[in-house]
Amino acid sequence: MDMMTLLIQAGVNGLVIGTMYALMAIGFTLVFGIMRVVNFAHGEFYMIGSFIAFFTYAQWQLPFVVTILAAVLLVGVVGALVEWALIRPLRGDELTGMIATLGISVVIQNTALMYFGASPRPMPDVISGLVRVGPAVFSWSRIFVIIAAALVIGAFWLFMQKSRTGRAMRAVAQDREAALIQGIDVEKIFPLAFGISVALAAVAGAMMAPVFSVSPFVGVTPMLKAFIVVILGGLGSIPGAVLGGLLLGMIESFGATLLGAMVADMLQLALVIAILLVRPSGLMGRKEA
Amino acid sequence: MNTTDTTVAPPAPKSRASASGLWTRLALVAAACVAAGFTPGLLPNLFYVHIANLTLISGIFALSLWIIYSVGQLSLCHAAFAGLGAYCSALLSLRLGVPPALSLVIAGLFTATMAALLGAVILRLRGVYFVLVTFLFGQMFTLLALNWQDVTNGANGLISIAPIKLLGISFGPRSMFFYLAFAMFMATLLFTWALSRSTFGRAFNSIEQNIDLAESCGIDTARFQVIAFAIGSGIAGVGGALIAHYIRYISPDTFTFHNSVAYITMLVVGGRSIFWGAVVGAAFLTPLPEFLRDFEGLQHIIYGAIMVLVLRTLPGGLISIPSTLRRLTGGGK
Numbered sequence: 001m002d003m004m005t006l007l008i009q010a011g012v013n014g015l016v017i018g019t020m021y022a023l024m025a026i027g028f029t030l031v032f033g034i035m036r037v038v039n040f041a042h043g044e045f046y047m048i049g050s051f052i053a054f055f056t057y058a059q060w061q062l063p064f065v066v067t068i069l070a071a072v073l074l075v076g077v078v079g080a081l082v083e084w085a086l087i088r089p090l091r092g093d094e095l096t097g098m099i100a101t102l103g104i105s106v107v108i109q110n111t112a113l114m115y116f117g118a119s120p121r122p123m124p125d126v127i128s129g130l131v132r133v134g135p136a137v138f139s140w141s142r143i144f145v146i147i148a149a150a151l152v153i154g155a156f157w158l159f160m161q162k163s164r165t166g167r168a169m170r171a172v173a174q175d176r177e178a179a180l181i182q183g184i185d186v187e188k189i190f191p192l193a194f195g196i197s198v199a200l201a202a203v204a205g206a207m208m209a210p211v212f213s214v215s216p217f218v219g220v221t222p223m224l225k226a227f228i229v230v231i232l233g234g235l236g237s238i239p240g241a242v243l244g245g246l247l248l249g250m251i252e253s254f255g256a257t258l259l260g261a262m263v264a265d266m267l268q269l270a271l272v273i274a275i276l277l278v279r280p281s282g283l284m285g286r287k288e289a
Numbered sequence: 290m291n292t293t294d295t296t297v298a299p300p301a302p303k304s305r306a307s308a309s310g311l312w313t314r315l316a317l318v319a320a321a322c323v324a325a326g327f328t329p330g331l332l333p334n335l336f337y338v339h340i341a342n343l344t345l346i347s348g349i350f351a352l353s354l355w356i357i358y359s360v361g362q363l364s365l366c367h368a369a370f371a372g373l374g375a376y377c378s379a380l381l382s383l384r385l386g387v388p389p390a391l392s393l394v395i396a397g398l399f400t401a402t403m404a405a406l407l408g409a410v411i412l413r414l415r416g417v418y419f420v421l422v423t424f425l426f427g428q429m430f431t432l433l434a435l436n437w438q439d440v441t442n443g444a445n446g447l448i449s450i451a452p453i454k455l456l457g458i459s460f461g462p463r464s465m466f467f468y469l470a471f472a473m474f475m476a477t478l479l480f481t482w483a484l485s486r487s488t489f490g491r492a493f494n495s496i497e498q499n500i501d502l503a504e505s506c507g508i509d510t511a512r513f514q515v516i517a518f519a520i521g522s523g524i525a526g527v528g529g530a531l532i533a534h535y536i537r538y539i540s541p542d543t544f545t546f547h548n549s550v551a552y553i554t555m556l557v558v559g560g561r562s563i564f565w566g567a568v569v570g571a572a573f574l575t576p577l578p579e580f581l582r583d584f585e586g587l588q589h590i591i592y593g594a595i596m597v598l599v600l601r602t603l604p605g606g607l608i609s610i611p612s613t614l615r616r617l618t619g620g621g622k
Contacts (some may be wrong), residue, residue, distance in 0.1 A: 038417050060567060090600055094417055095363055099557050099598050102550050107591030114587070219362045224428065231421055262436045274423050 005049040006233055010257040011250070016211065018144050018249020019149035023204035024222045025241035026156060028258060031235030033173040034193045037087060038095040041105035043077050043200035043223025047216060050123075054214040058123045060233035068148075071202040080191040081197035088190065088205025119212035125208035145207050153242060156196075160238065169193055173236065208278035228272050297300075317346035318478070324472045330419035336553060338463045339447045342535065344575040345470040348529055349477045351555040351567035358556060359490070360510075360517040361413065361497035366423040367525050367552050369430035372544030374400040374526025375533040376441060379450045382534075389453040400526025408518035412511065415500070419453050427546050435476065446540025453534045472589045473531060477524055481564045484520075493517055554592075558599045560606025569607050 024046060031039050049071045055065040086104060088098045125141040160166035164170025170178040172189050180186050204222065212218060229248050248268065255264030317472070350371060357364045378396035380385040411422050434441045441447070452461030453469060460469040484490050492513050495503040504510045533539045551574070559570025574592070582589035603609060 032417075036417075039422070039465070066612075086597055086601065090604075095420070096600060096604070098417070098420065100597055102553070103596035104598070107597070110589040110593065114590070154545045165562060219436075221482070227421060227424065232423075242467050262432070265432055267431065269425050273411075273422060273425055276414065276418065276425075 001210060005136050006131070006257060007254075010253045011136050011137075012142060012249040014253030015083070015146050015246070017252060018210050019146055019153070020204050020244040020245075021224065021225045021229050021248050022103070022153060022245025023207075024226035025061075025198055025245045026153065026238055027200035027207060028226045029230045029233070029236055029238060029241040030173075030200075031194055031197045032230070034169060035083075035087070035091060035097070035190055036094050037101065038089065038094070039194075039197070040098065040101040040223070041082075041108060041217030042101075042198065042201050043221075044105050044108035044112075045079060045201040045219070045272075046205035046208075047219035048078075048108070049202025050209040050212075050214045050218055051116065051205075051208035051243055052202065053209040054121060054123055057126075057209075058121075065127045068203060071206040072199045075202035076195040076199035079160055080195035082198075083191040083194035085181070087194070091190075091280045106253065109216055109219070116216060118216060120215040121219075122213050123209045125210045141285075145211065148207055151247055152200070152218075156200065163187075182286065184261045211235065228268060231272050231276055255269075296577070309612060318475070319481070320474065322471075325468075335463050338467055339538075340576050340579050342463060342467055342470045344506060345467075345474040346531055346535075347552075347555065347575040348474050348568055348571040349528040349531070350525055350552045352477050352481050352564060353558070354552045354556055355478065355520035355521075355561070355567040356484065356517055356524070356565045358455060358494075358561060359485070359493045360498055360514045362415075362419050362501060362518070363553065364423045364516065365420050365425035365546070365549050365579040366430065366554070367522070368544040368548035369427040370400050370404060370522040370525040370546070371529030371532070372434065372539075372541075373403060373529070375449070375539050375544065376527035377526070378530035379447050379533040379539055380440065382451045389451050390455050390535045393453065393534070394401070395529040397523050397527035400529075401523025404522030405515055405519035408515040408522075411516045412518060423548070427549055431541050432546060434544075441541070445545070446538060447533075448538050450533050450537045450539070452537065460534075462484055466577055470531065471536075473527070477590075478564075478568065481522075484565055489516070491511070514552040554596045556606075558606055560595060560608030562605060563608065564609040566606045572593075573607060 024042065028039060028042050031037055032043075052071045052074060054069050056062045056070050057233060062070075082104060085165070086100060087097055090100050125139070127140040127144050129140045129246070131138050132138060132142065169189055169192075170250055171182065172186055173186055176186060179189075182255065201222075203263045205210075210221075217236055225248060229244040230241055231244075232248060233242075233244030251268060252264055261265070296580075300321075354364065354367050357367075362527065374396040377399050378389065378392040381392035381395060382389045407426070411419065411426075414422055433559055434443055437443075450467075452459055454460070458465070460466045485493075492503070492508050495506070495508060496510050496513055498511055529544060532543065536543075555570030555574050556567055557570070559568065560566025574595075578588045578592060581591055599606065603613065605613070
C-alpha cells in the first residue's frame, strides 16, 4: 500500500510540474517557431508573473482571476514592446537575437533583485483543503493548478486552431514568405506572438507562486526546464511542447521518488542530450530544410 | 555573419595595406609588452593589479571562445570547460602534490581531450541546436561539481590551492601573478593570431562563412570543427586552472552559466568578426563592473543594457567603431 500511495502522489506531483513545464514550453517554442529566436529571457517573464501574483493576490487581496488577468495583460504588453523595441532589429541572425535575449534577461532579473531583494517570499494557497482518493491524499491547490493549466493550454490550442490570428501565426511559422504573399502582416504577428508567449510564462509563474515561493530567481529553473522540454518535444512544435512537458514532469517526479532528486536531474539531462544526438528535431519536431 | 572590412582580413594576404597593418599590429603588441613590464609598479594599489589580472584571464577566455566561434559555433559551456581545467589542476596539486606549473599543463591537455571527445559527438548539431546542447552540458557540469562531494567538496569548493611556482619564483602575490597572466595572455593572443593566418584559420573561416560550400570544396568540416572546439576549450581549461591557482579557491559558483554568458558578451561587445574584438571586449567589460561599484545593484543592469545596446547600435562591436566613423564622415572607401 505504501508504494502504491507513493506512486499516486508522485503521479499527481508529476502532473503539476508537467503542466507548468508545458505552459512554459509552449510559449518558448511558439517564439522559436515563428521568429527563430531562442528566448533566454523567458524565465524572467515567469518571474514577473509570480511577482504580480504575489502583489495582487497576497498583498492586495484581489481575487485570483484578476491576478491571472493582470499577469496576462501586463506581461503580454511588455513582451510585445520588448519584441518591437529590442528584438525586431536583430531578427536577421539567430545567434544575435539569442544573445540579445540573454542581455534582456540579465536586465530584468537584476532590476527585480534591486527592487524586491533576494529573499524568497512565501505565498498563500489559492484553495485550501485536502482530497482523499483511496489511500492517497492530495491538496486541492495542486489539483487546482493542474485544472487551471489544462484550461489555459486548451484555450491557447483553440486560439491557434480556430481563430484567424492563430492560423496566421501558424502560417508564419510554417513559411514566412508564403504567409507574407497571402497578405498576412508578419510585422504584426511577431510582437503579438512574443507577447502571447511571455504571457503564458507569466500565467505559469502566477499559478506556481503558491507552490514554490516568489523571488527574483524563480524564473531560472522553469526556463531550464522549458529548454529541456522543447528539445525533447522538438523546437517549434506546440504538441511536442505539451507532450514533452508532461513527460519531463513525470520523469522528474517518479525519478525523484524512486532514485533521488540528484540522479533524476542528471538522468534528465543525459536523456535530452541523447535525444538531441539521435533525433535533433525532437520527438515531434519536423526536419529542417 | 558580417565580416568587418579590417586590414588583416584573410582574402588579401599580399596587399600593401595588409602588410603595413600587420607591422602596426606587431608594433602595438611589442609596445603592450613593454608597457606591461611597468604596469604593476604604476598601478596605485593592489586592487587595480587584481583587476588587471582578471582582465588578462578574461582575455584568454574570450580569445579561446573566439576560436570556437570562428568555425561558426557558439559554445555556452565555455565556463564549464574552464571549471573542468580548474578542478583538474587544483585536485592534482591538492591531492597528488603535482607542482602547479605542471598540473596547469595537464589540465589544459585533459580539458582539450574531453572537448575533443565531446565535440566529435555534438558538433554535428548546428546553430541553435549546438548552443542548446552546450548549454545543457554546462548545467551538467554545475550539477556534477555540486553533487560529487567526495571529489569536488560540493558547494564548499576547494580551498588553499597552491600558487604557481616556476624556477623558484612564486607567482602567488598579485603583482607577480600579473607577469604570468600577461605572458599567458600574450601566448594565447599570438597563438590565435598565428592560427587565424594559417591554413587552419582559412579553413575555419570558410566553414563559418558557408559550411556546405566548405564541405563541397573538400574541407573536412567535421574534423576542423572538432579541432577548433578542442583547442578553444583546452585554452579555457588552462585559463580556469590559472584562476584556481591565483584566487586559490574554487567552487561550482566560480564557473557558472553566467560566466559563459559573460564571455559571449565580451565577444559580442568587442566584435565577433576578428579575434581582436575578443581582446577589446574583455578589456572593456571585465573592469567595467568594478568601476560601476558606486552604483550598487545597478552594475549588472548596466552590463546587460550595454550588451543589448551594442547589438542594437553597433552590430560589429566596439572594434568596428573606426570603420563606422570613417563611413559616417565619408572618408572611407
